[in-house]
Amino acid sequence: MGFHDDHDFSFTSTIQQLNTMNINLTGKNALIGGSSKGIGKACAIELAKLGANITLVSRSPEVMADIARELPRVAPGQDHDLLAVDFSDTIDLKKKVKMLVATKTIHILVNNTGGPPGGPIMDARTEEFIQAYNNHLICNHVLTLLTTPGMRKAGYGRIINIISTSVKAPIPGLGVSNTTRGAVASWAKTMANELAVDGVTVNNVLPGKTDTDRLREIIGDVAARRAVSEETVVEGMMSEIPMGRFADPGEIAVAVAFLASPAASFITGISLPVDGGQTRSM
Numbered sequence: 020m021g022f023h024d025d026h027d028f029s030f031t032s033t034i035q036q037l038n039t040m041n042i043n044l045t046g047k048n049a050l051i052g053g054s055s056k057g058i059g060k061a062c063a064i065e066l067a068k069l070g071a072n073i074t075l076v077s078r079s080p081e082v083m084a085d086i087a088r089e090l091p092r093v094a095p096g097q098d099h100d101l102l103a104v105d106f107s108d109t110i111d112l113k114k115k116v117k118m119l120v121a122t123k124t125i126h127i128l129v130n131n132t133g134g135p136p137g138g139p140i141m142d143a144r145t146e147e148f149i150q151a152y153n154n155h156l157i158c159n160h161v162l163t164l165l166t167t168p169g170m171r172k173a174g175y176g177r178i179i180n181i182i183s184t185s186v187k188a189p190i191p192g193l194g195v196s197n198t199t200r201g202a203v204a205s206w207a208k209t210m211a212n213e214l215a216v217d218g219v220t221v222n223n224v225l226p227g228k229t230d231t232d233r234l235r236e237i238i239g240d241v242a243a244r245r246a247v248s249e250e251t252v253v254e255g256m257m258s259e260i261p262m263g264r265f266a267d268p269g270e271i272a273v274a275v276a277f278l279a280s281p282a283a284s285f286i287t288g289i290s291l292p293v294d295g296g297q298t299r300s301m
């Protein structure tokens with residue numbers, strides 16, 4: 020009986036701990052790529068709402084300064100700053116992020132930037148592959164190498180890569196993008212295995228069609244290539260989504276925020292589609 024009493028007691032307390040979902044990011048520093056607009060900006064807002072200090076990253080310092088001023092400040096001492104850098108210049112990226120991590124530990128890294136130009140893979144030039152690999156895979160790697168020593172030391176690290184549902188199935192007309200996304204997903208899975216033991220998780224979020232400038236550009240390109248109206252392209256895209264609509268960037272950001280939180284401590288190496296059902300549980 021004594022054994023059962025003890026067992027029941029510890030079981031109950033474990034259940035109570037699990038029931039408290041901790042998504043508080045107070046005191047955590049987050050570096051968020053491509054955060055002057057779209058999905059990256061939505062991630063910055065969501066993580067700031069949970070208390071994180073945000074460092075915005077993009078090529079647009081003035082835009083980011085306005086965003087940094089307006090981001091939520093909900094925790095004591097919470098503050099936000101920015102890093103203006105072009106991912107095409109990895110030397111400059113290294114230099115600036117080295118300076119940043121010398122002064123603060125980055126606990127949360129959201130790897131995100133603009134998607135490669137569209138077009139069929141048979142039309143893709145080799146330079147386009149090199150550029151896309153650089154801006155996505157190589158920059159993710161540079162940022163990860165520079166931020167993980169701090170994460171390991173802090174015993175808390177969350178790396179979240181914004182990729183695409185093309186990790187599950189290629190999207191027609193996005194040849195260079197589809198190819199690069201697969202490489203980033205494989206890189207992330209490998210990284211997840213190596214960092215798991217240090218409490219650093221690595222996960223991928225795969226947005227479906229999300230209402231941002233990037234999607235509007237793709238719609239324009241497809242309409243021009245097929246010589247149809249943009250409305251026709253939008254209708255066709257939405258008809259392939261079980262929910263029958265595009266995502267709001269905030270709907271991608273909440274998935275990122277959860278993976279960034281203490282609550283997601285035992286989740287690593289996954290690719291999570293946030294796509295209104297488009298990949299049909301692939």
Ligand SMILES: NC(=O)c1ccc[n+]([C@@H]2O[C@H](COP(=O)([O-])OP(=O)(O)OC[C@H]3O[C@@H](n4cnc5c(N)ncnc54)[C@H](OP(=O)(O)O)[C@@H]3O)[C@@H](O)[C@H]2O)c1
Nearest residue numbers: 053055056057058077078079106132133134228229231233
């Ligand atoms: N929207 C969708 O439907 C969708 C679906 C699946 C996957 N995705 C992917 O998710 C990611 C984000 O998409 P999004 O729709 O949010 O795109 P977006 O609205 O075009 O935003 C892209 C962000 O990346 C920054 N950026 C672009 N090139 C950069 C560079 N060379 N160096 C530094 N920053 C750069 C942009 O800032 P500046 O221009 O100010 O530098 C901006 O903040 C992309 O990889 C996209 O392909 C999007």
